[in-house]
Amino acid sequence: MRTENNRAQIYDRSDLSRLLGIVTKNYRIFIVCIILGLIGAFLVNKYSVPVYHISASMLIKEKQLPSQNSNANDYLNSNVLEFNQNFQNELWILKSSPVIEQSIINLGLSIDYCRKEGFQHLDAYQKVPFKVMLLPKHVQPINEWFYITIKDSSHFHLSVDSKLATFRIPDQPRTTYQKEKWTFEQDAKFGEIIETEDMAFVVNLDETGLQYFDTEVEFGFVIWEVSSLTSRLKQQLEFTMIQRDATIVEILLKSPSVFKAQDIINELMAVYSQQNLERKNHNANITIAYIDSQLEEISDSLSETESDLQSFRSSSQLLNVASQAEEISAQYRNLQNQRAELLTRKRYYDYLNEYISNKEINFSELILPSSMGITDELLNNLMAELINLNAQRYSLIQNRQEKNPMVQQLTLRVENIRKVISENVSAARKTSEISIDEMDKRIRKNELEIARLPRNEQLLGGIQRKYRLNDAIYNYLLEKRAEAKISQASSLPDNIVIEPAKMVGTGPILPRQSKNYFFALVLGFAIPYIILLLKTILNDKLVPQDNVAHLTYVPVLGEILHNRRRSENIMEDIPTSNIAESYRALRTNIEFNFKGIPHKSILVTSSVAGEGKTFSALNLAMSYAQLNRKTILINVDLRKDTRYFSKNGKSSIGLCNYLIRTATMEEIICRSSNTNLDYILSGQLPPYPLETIAQGNFPDLINRLKDIYDCIILDATPLAQVKDAYLYISDVDVVMVVARYNYTLKRVFAMVMAELKQKGIKNTFVVLNDNRSNQDLYGYGSGSGSNKKNRFKLLSLFRSKNPVN
Numbered sequence: 001m002r003t004e005n006n007r008a009q010i011y012d013r014s015d016l017s018r019l020l021g022i023v024t025k026n027y028r029i030f031i032v033c034i035i036l037g038l039i040g041a042f043l044v045n046k047y048s049v050p051v052y053h054i055s056a057s058m059l060i061k062e063k064q065l066p067s068q069n070s071n072a073n074d075y076l077n078s079n080v081l082e083f084n085q086n087f088q089n090e091l092w093i094l095k096s097s098p099v100i101e102q103s104i105i106n107l108g109l110s111i112d113y114c115r116k117e118g119f120q121h122l123d124a125y126q127k128v129p130f131k132v133m134l135l136p137k138h139v140q141p142i143n144e145w146f147y148i149t150i151k152d153s154s155h156f157h158l159s160v161d162s163k164l165a166t167f168r169i170p171d172q173p174r175t176t177y178q179k180e181k182w183t184f185e186q187d188a189k190f191g192e193i194i195e196t197e198d199m200a201f202v203v204n205l206d207e208t209g210l211q212y213f214d215t216e217v218e219f220g221f222v223i224w225e226v227s228s229l230t231s232r233l234k235q236q237l238e239f240t241m242i243q244r245d246a247t248i249v250e251i252l253l254k255s256p257s258v259f260k261a262q263d264i265i266n267e268l269m270a271v272y273s274q275q276n277l278e279r280k281n282h283n284a285n286i287t288i289a290y291i292d293s294q295l296e297e298i299s300d301s302l303s304e305t306e307s308d309l310q311s312f313r314s315s316s317q318l319l320n321v322a323s324q325a326e327e328i329s330a331q332y333r334n335l336q337n338q339r340a341e342l343l344t345r346k347r348y349y350d351y352l353n354e355y356i357s358n359k360e361i362n363f364s365e366l367i368l369p370s371s372m373g374i375t376d377e378l379l380n381n382l383m384a385e386l387i388n389l390n391a392q393r394y395s396l397i398q399n400r401q402e403k404n405p406m407v408q409q410l411t412l413r414v415e416n417i418r419k420v421i422s423e424n425v426s427a428a429r430k431t432s433e434i435s436i437d438e439m440d441k442r443i444r445k446n447e448l449e450i451a452r453l454p455r456n457e458q459l460l461g462g463i464q465r466k467y468r469l470n471d472a473i474y475n476y477l478l479e480k481r482a483e484a485k486i487s488q489a490s491s492l493p494d495n496i497v498i499e500p501a502k503m504v505g506t507g508p509i510l511p512r513q514s515k516n517y518f519f520a521l522v523l524g525f526a527i528p529y530i531i532l533l534l535k536t537i538l539n540d541k542l543v544p545q546d547n548v549a550h551l552t553y554v555p556v557l558g559e560i561l562h563n564r565r566r567s568e569n570i571m572e573d574i575p576t577s578n579i580a581e582s583y584r585a586l587r588t589n590i591e592f593n594f595k596g597i598p599h600k601s602i603l604v605t606s607s608v609a610g611e612g613k614t615f616s617a618l619n620l621a622m623s624y625a626q627l628n629r630k631t632i633l634i635n636v637d638l639r640k641d642t643r644y645f646s647k648n649g650k651s652s653i654g655l656c657n658y659l660i661r662t663a664t665m666e667e668i669i670c671r672s673s674n675t676n677l678d679y680i681l682s683g684q685l686p687p688y689p690l691e692t693i694a695q696g697n698f699p700d701l702i703n704r705l706k707d708i709y710d711c712i713i714l715d716a717t718p719l720a721q722v723k724d725a726y727l728y729i730s731d732v733d734v735v736m737v738v739a740r741y742n743y744t745l746k747r748v749f750a751m752v753m754a755e756l757k758q759k760g761i762k763n764t765f766v767v768l769n770d771n772r773s774n775q776d777l778y779g780y781g782s783g784s785g786s787n788k789k790n791r792f793k794l795l796s797l798f799r800s801k802n803p804v805n
Helices: 004-010 016-025 025-049 070-075 087-096 097-106 205-212 225-234 258-281 282-316 322-354 377-398 405-451 455-489 513-538 578-594 613-626 653-657 689-695 698-706 746-759 787-802
Strands: 053-058 111-117 122-125 131-135 140-142 145-150 155-169 175-187 193-195 198-207 219-221 238-240 250-256 495-501 556-561 600-606 632-633 667-671 677-678 713-715 734-739 764-771
Touching: 004 713, 016 025, 016 513, 053 087, 053 258, 087 238, 087 258, 097 225, 097 258, 097 632, 111 689, 131 219, 140 219, 175 513, 205 455, 225 250, 250 495, 258 282, 282 322, 282 455, 322 405, 377 405, 556 578, 578 613, 600 613, 613 632, 613 677, 613 713, 613 734, 613 764, 632 667, 653 689, 698 713, 698 787, 734 746
Parallel strands: 556 764, 600 713, 600 734, 632 677, 632 713, 734 764
Antiparallel strands: 053 250, 053 495, 111 122, 111 219, 131 198, 140 155, 145 155, 145 219, 155 175, 193 198, 238 250, 667 677
16 A cells, blocks of 8 residues: 555655646636736827937036145044045935925916816926916915816816815915815916915916917916925935936936926926025125125215315315425324234124024024234134034034934034133233324324324314224225225136936836836736735635645545536436546556455444545445446444435334344335445434444444345445544454545645554555546546437447346
């Protein structure tokens, strides 16, 4: 028997054949899924809105600050002043929300337009014959599509339908109110105000878009929030470095509108350039503003002094002074000019000391000393460092990076530099005060010499000195203002547009038709395959793809095909069917394996009820009877009253009566329609079947029946549910365990077979029932039509000529 077991394992299907069997068995499902997938891909390719790839590139120049001298390193750590306007910082500014938001505002993208074609909303950027203008400070329906149908050059129809509409003043975070199932419909004129409590706007005809004027096309527009539109566009934009060691950034955007994407990218680069230039001109702008405020004060004083000088000359009729007075006055003017420069410097230090002492102020408004003509290289470098560090810190905070460790580091560095600047400014103020005091002493000495001049000359000299002092300060400020203006005009942004925005390739990147068909083909095959494979793996029931050798040592004696007919007695009712051939093949295998046993007793059992043991026992018995072998079928299941032949009436006596000795063997044997087949029913069901079989002389009945019959088929109880069959299983010649595909639980079947092995039951075989995958396995020579009819006639003739009494 071990040889037969090995042979069975050899012919078991491999794992590869099991996987292929999933496809061959369910090929109709795969065909349907692939067709549905291809149809879906076709619909996607046909109705998807084309998406284009737009690209631009820009060079961002890195700016190196002036090198620091050794004195700066004495006050600060070396890491503080080692700062570069590096590429990563500028890239972060380029893709920051303020830059993107300003680009959206400049292009007016808060109102989006579309052209409706069927179920599609095609982007109609700059391709609509009208423009929508919102009334300021009025609530509007946010993110709701309005649809416009143009009737003529003056009239149009407006409609909107929303399940839940949100109303608020655009770009204000607070929601005013919401309405469910909000609808609006109205016929209106171009140029007139459409105003309700929920909205207010004007639809004007656009002369630049009259080429798109069409009364048969339905247009639409929607009011977006700039903040949400900024967030969405920020996610869509891609910024990549072209090379690792280069400072060139490539800006990419995927959009259904080529012109819209080009304008967005070009405007984004323009806004970044403008803001970069404004940052570079920041020092010049605040310097000019400071000088203008000082000029305004000096101008009033100069005008007043000039008026006093003219009035005094007119009243005193003095045109010139003596040469001595002129010489003293010249010296006095020189001292006053020097004092004016010192006063200007002290004013700046006072302003700087007051400004730098406030920690809450944004230091971007600081005026550098070099802008005021103060040649203090250390202070100038410190303030430039402070401004740049503060700008970097503010940029991170503005982009919601407050928790970034870099922010804390920059804050510490800003505070350190602020303290150092404060100390330097205090020292410079003291130095300026000392210089001013010294200058005042020299001026007072000069004034004593002037006091010796005649009274009129003294008065004239005093007025002239005051006038010249104001004039010197005024001219000095004008000179510095001119220098700041020149610096402002000569500034260039630190970026260069290398390639303006343009479409990549010659057509849309989406939908990708060939890839969609390929993925549809793959998914149409993979999805059902995965589902069926998981179903097979998770299925705990026996299936045709299973290797039975993995569940039991017992060889497979045969496979019974699926019974599509309602008949239970297949061998008699449909003798030429494939399932009847499978029972003949089973009978042949039994005869081949047990040639040495002339009178066989075959026990037919299963793991649980419903696996087809009674069906198999009946048809196996009928197949032996058709072989002109005297056969008897015994229902050994005393728990169930089974009727093998429905036309026969109920029998009041059976095996139970024999076991309790209330009937003889001859009395319990019944005759069937086939002269070679007899059967014994269970009879009256006893209250204790197990005890009835154990106390009865069942082995004696088997021995007596072997003297009469060539084959004895015993229809036993299921082994996993009750243990009745174990009382007589060792008295039979062959034990045939029936397992049913898609019904028998693997673990129960394996448990039963392991128990048979443990009990030492020999001559045990497995019969696999209800095989649906090999319906034509036994179809050779048993075709339809005349072949079946001729075969049935020959079978009937064979039976009539060979009767068995």
